[in-house]
Amino acid sequence: MKKLMTGNEALVQGAWEAGVLFASAYPGTPSTEILENMSLREEVVSEWAPNEKVALEAAIGASIAGVRSMASMKHVGVNVAADALFTYVYTGVNGGLVLISADEPGQHSSQNEQDNRNYAKFAKMPMLEPATSQESLDMMKAAFDISEEYDTPVLVRMTTRSCHSKGIVECGDRREVEPKPYVKNVKKYVTVPANARGLRANLEVRMDKLAEASEKSPFNYVENPGKKVGVISSGMAYTFAQEVFGDQVSYLKLGFSYPHPLEMMKEFCQSLETIYIIEENDPIIEEAVKLLGFECHGKDTFPAFGELTPDVIRKAVTGEEKEVLPLDCGSVVDRPPTLCAGCPHRGFFYELGKRKNVMVAGDIGCYTLGFAPPYNAMDFNICMGASISAGHGAQQAFDRIGSDMRVVSVLGDSTFFHTGINSLIEVLYNNSRTVNVILDNRITGMTGHQENPGSGRHADNSPAIAMDIEVICRALGAKNVVTIDPNDLKKVRETFNWALALDEPSVIITRWPCALKKLIPEDKEEFVGVFEDKCVVDPEKCIACKLCLKCGCPALVFDKEANKMTIDRLQCVGCEVCAQICPKKAIAKEGK
Amino acid sequence: MTNKKEVKSILLVGVGGQGTILASKLLTLGLMEQGYDVKMSEIHGMSQRGGSVSSQVRYGEKVYSPVIEKGSADVLVSFEKMEALRWMEYLKPGGQVIVNDYKINPMPVLMEWREYSDTILDEIKKAASTKVVQANEEAEKLGNGKIMNIILLGATVKAMGLQDIDWNRIIRENVKPSFVDMNLKAFEVGLQL
Numbered sequence: 085m086k087k088l089m090t091g092n093e094a095l096v097q098g099a100w101e102a103g104v105l106f107a108s109a110y111p112g113t114p115s116t117e118i119l120e121n122m123s124l125r126e127e128v129v130s131e132w133a134p135n136e137k138v139a140l141e142a143a144i145g146a147s148i149a150g151v152r153s154m155a156s157m158k159h160v161g162v163n164v165a166a167d168a169l170f171t172y173v174y175t176g177v178n179g180g181l182v183l184i185s186a187d188e189p190g191q192h193s194s195q196n197e198q199d200n201r202n203y204a205k206f207a208k209m210p211m212l213e214p215a216t217s218q219e220s221l222d223m224m225k226a227a228f229d230i231s232e233e234y235d236t237p238v239l240v241r242m243t244t245r246s247c248h249s250k251g252i253v254e255c256g257d258r259r260e261v262e263p264k265p266y267v268k269n270v271k272k273y274v275t276v277p278a279n280a281r282g283l284r285a286n287l288e289v290r291m292d293k294l295a296e297a298s299e300k301s302p303f304n305y306v307e308n309p310g311k312k313v314g315v316i317s318s319g320m321a322y323t324f325a326q327e328v329f330g331d332q333v334s335y336l337k338l339g340f341s342y343p344h345p346l347e348m349m350k351e352f353c354q355s356l357e358t359i360y361i362i363e364e365n366d367p368i369i370e371e372a373v374k375l376l377g378f379e380c381h382g383k384d385t386f387p388a389f390g391e392l393t394p395d396v397i398r399k400a401v402t403g404e405e406k407e408v409l410p411l412d413c414g415s416v417v418d419r420p421p422t423l424c425a426g427c428p429h430r431g432f433f434y435e436l437g438k439r440k441n442v443m444v445a446g447d448i449g450c451y452t453l454g455f456a457p458p459y460n461a462m463d464f465n466i467c468m469g470a471s472i473s474a475g476h477g478a479q480q481a482f483d484r485i486g487s488d489m490r491v492v493s494v495l496g497d498s499t500f501f502h503t504g505i506n507s508l509i510e511v512l513y514n515n516s517r518t519v520n521v522i523l524d525n526r527i528t529g530m531t532g533h534q535e536n537p538g539s540g541r542h543a544d545n546s547p548a549i550a551m552d553i554e555v556i557c558r559a560l561g562a563k564n565v566v567t568i569d570p571n572d573l574k575k576v577r578e579t580f581n582w583a584l585a586l587d588e589p590s591v592i593i594t595r596w597p598c599a600l601k602k603l604i605p606e607d608k609e610e611f612v613g614v615f616e617d618k619c620v621v622d623p624e625k626c627i628a629c630k631l632c633l634k635c636g637c638p639a640l641v642f643d644k645e646a647n648k649m650t651i652d653r654l655q656c657v658g659c660e661v662c663a664q665i666c667p668k669k670a671i672a673k674e675g676k
Numbered sequence: 677m678t679n680k681k682e683v684k685s686i687l688l689v690g691v692g693g694q695g696t697i698l699a700s701k702l703l704t705l706g707l708m709e710q711g712y713d714v715k716m717s718e719i720h721g722m723s724q725r726g727g728s729v730s731s732q733v734r735y736g737e738k739v740y741s742p743v744i745e746k747g748s749a750d751v752l753v754s755f756e757k758m759e760a761l762r763w764m765e766y767l768k769p770g771g772q773v774i775v776n777d778y779k780i781n782p783m784p785v786l787m788e789w790r791e792y793s794d795t796i797l798d799e800i801k802k803a804a805s806t807k808v809v810q811a812n813e814e815a816e817k818l819g820n821g822k823i824m825n826i827i828l829l830g831a832t833v834k835a836m837g838l839q840d841i842d843w844n845r846i847i848r849e850n851v852k853p854s855f856v857d858m859n860l861k862a863f864e865v866g867l868q869l
Contacts, residue, residue: 086708088704088705088708088714088716192719244719245717245742245743248717248718248719249715249716249717249718249742249743250704250714250715250716250717250742251714251715251716251742252708252713252714323740323741323742324740324741324743326740326741327740327741393741393743393745394741394743394745395745395746405746405747406745406746406747406748406768407747407768407769408746408747408765408766408767408769409747409764409765409767409769409803409804410803411761411764411765411799411803412799413761413762413764413765415761415791415793415795415796415799416758416761416762417758417782417784417785417790417791417792418782418784419691419726419727419728419758419759419762419782419783420727420782420783420784421726421727422726422783424726457787458787630788633786633787633788636783636787638726638781638783638786640786641781641786642786642788
């Protein structure tokens with residue numbers, strides 16, 4: 085049956101058809117929809133893990149137990165999971181195991197642009213790179229067979245465009261796969277050095293066999309042979325190259341792209357006068373071609389960063405650009421992402437931004453937007469969970485050099501469970517006087533509302549235990565812990581005063597749901613009447629001072645003709661942050 | 677428009693939350709059923725709401741890239757005025773613009789750091805063949821402002837000459853049952869604009 089699917093949906097279809105039984109992931113753009121879609125397939129155990137390392141480890145356990153399993157994550161998530169990955173490559177699998185890495189050329193939603201194809205070479209594992217939705221299905225399905233046949237985990241490398249683009253896909257039925265019998269085998273699975281040295285030697289033998297498999301794979305093929313100019317490409321960049329060159333050039337399309345099919349590459353290059361290597365990010369294919377002794381154009385011609393979309397390729401090769409309409413776009417105003425109306429982070433950052441002599445250590449989530457005006461309330465962010473630990477190091481350094489700077493570390497609930505919890509252990513164990521804030525909005529917000537260990541639901545929406553962050557912090561040994569409503573500005577101010585007066589670590593938990601969250605009964609019970617009201621401006625009282633605009637709410641609109649502030653009823657959810665800022669008490673809930 | 681070999685590109689743009697994704701989903705489903713090769717690209721993530729969004733739809737006998745290049749969209753469908761101007765460089769010379777006469781203030785305008793220009797529609801009209809539609813008003817008349825996306829879908833179908841596809845069935849099969857009637861009416865309104 086033909087269906088239109090994104091690459092992510094097609095990966096799920098392929099894994100499902102291949103009989104996958106266990107899938108785990110941590111949300112991260114552009115990989116999130118993989119597990120979301122898998123959780124709709126009832127034959128498969130689908131779980132959100134607290135972080136990517138745990139997700140891969142859970143999948144490894146399922147694989148050792150004998151079933152087909154997978155883990156999916158964004159590129160930077162593989163860094164978190166790398167420890168488990170490198171050693172599971174040594175032991176090899178029982179049931180097939182596939183790791184999906186969703187990379188981000190162009191950094192649409194990421195803090196870096198690392199090219200995870202390097203992991204295939206680094207960890208010594210085979211890699212498949214789909215270019216289309218159909219290939220996403222086909223390669224995912226084949227990946228499980230390759231994994232079991234060659235006794236290795238397999239890397240499927242996607243990019244934002246291959247994850248989020250739709251194409252037509254021919255879907256098949258699920259093939260139930262008999263679980264592999266579990267037989268205790270310590271020589272294979274217990275990686276004490278005496279065993280691991282043997283596994284290391286086997287790895288070289290396995291890679292030689294995989295190199296042979298890559299030469300014969302149907303995913304590596306020549307298209308439109310016989311031209312003088314040739315293109316070698318993989319992944320989405322291949323479709324971009326086809327768009328530019330059509331049938332003017334010959335192509336070597338690499339799908340089973342590591343180990344490289346070196347013989348095939350050599351044969352392809354021999355007949356060509358000019359060779360272009362069109363690959364996004366690092367010169368991985370290019371270096372292999374050069375080692376074969378061929379001159380080629382790679383990063384000397386194409387950018388080493390960003391997407392190689394057709395316009396980029398065309399300009400790099402021919403210098404040509406498509407004609408665009410002559411138009412002055414000077415009046416176009418940027419539309420940066422902003423905290424939504426009713427966002428529980430707003431009141432918190434409004435107050436934090438007013439503090440002087442404070443360094444704010446940030447983290448990865450919607451709340452990173454606290455760095456931007458009008459809040460200007462963040463100094464740095466590095467990676468998931470780093471706010472609390474980097475903040476700790478900064479505070480220790482400030483204190484040792486005699487600086488009076490204080491550090492406030494800020495992260496969200498899901499990020500706390502991800503790796504922030506380890507960072508808090510660092511703070512409490514090594515005792516820095518940092519103020520550690522957990523913005524608990526009851527859901528994983530930025531990636532589009534995925535459940536987490538604190539939200540009370542599993543990936544399939546079934547009830548789960550809702551871990552209590554305050555109880556966890558106290559159990560770790562935190563003495564100074566409070567939970568507050570971040571929309572209560574006076575309370576936020578008083579809590580900052582209390583925490584900054586302490587000479588030891590403190591934890592502030594702000595607990596209020598994301599304004600876009602689909603509320604569950606527990607939310608409605610805890611946050612009675614939340615998001616049901618609207619605020620309104622009394623034009624008699626409004627003096628047009630515009631102080632309320634400093635909270636940066638998109639529902640506040642100044643009416644120039646009337647010279648009064650107004651509130652967009654469609655957006656307002658009645659958080660009353662603006663009402664507390666108004667010096668004339670001109671803003672109040674409707675009907676109150 | 678009956679030449680299936682030629683690849684056509686439709687760029688739908690707007691502000692997060694305006695319903696560009698549903699409109700482009702219905703569009704691609706109809707094109708697939710008509711036997712076209714279809715690809716669509718969307719970039720989402722980072723902002724849940726309020727950011728500039730685009731859906732890129734390409735169809736023909738064989739489509740390679742899902743991405744529309746600058747200077748190559750056959751039609752630019754904008755759900756908001758300023759977004760039309762932002763994406764105009766993607767329109768090919770001779771291409772057509774369908775723009776919803778509706779304004780959503782970006783944060784720099786709300787904060788009064790920048791002005792929302794009054795002359796955006798004039799600038800667009802000067803540069804390309806432009807159809808201005810009051811999709812939000814028309815949708816309000818039907819009783820629900822949100823279905824302006826389906827009105828714009830109807831206008832797009834007309835602009836691309838794709839009326840022979842069974843859109844009513846596509847809509848019936850892909851929107852919530854309780855919204856089917858209203859969506860069918862909205863589509864019809866869009867076709868007549």
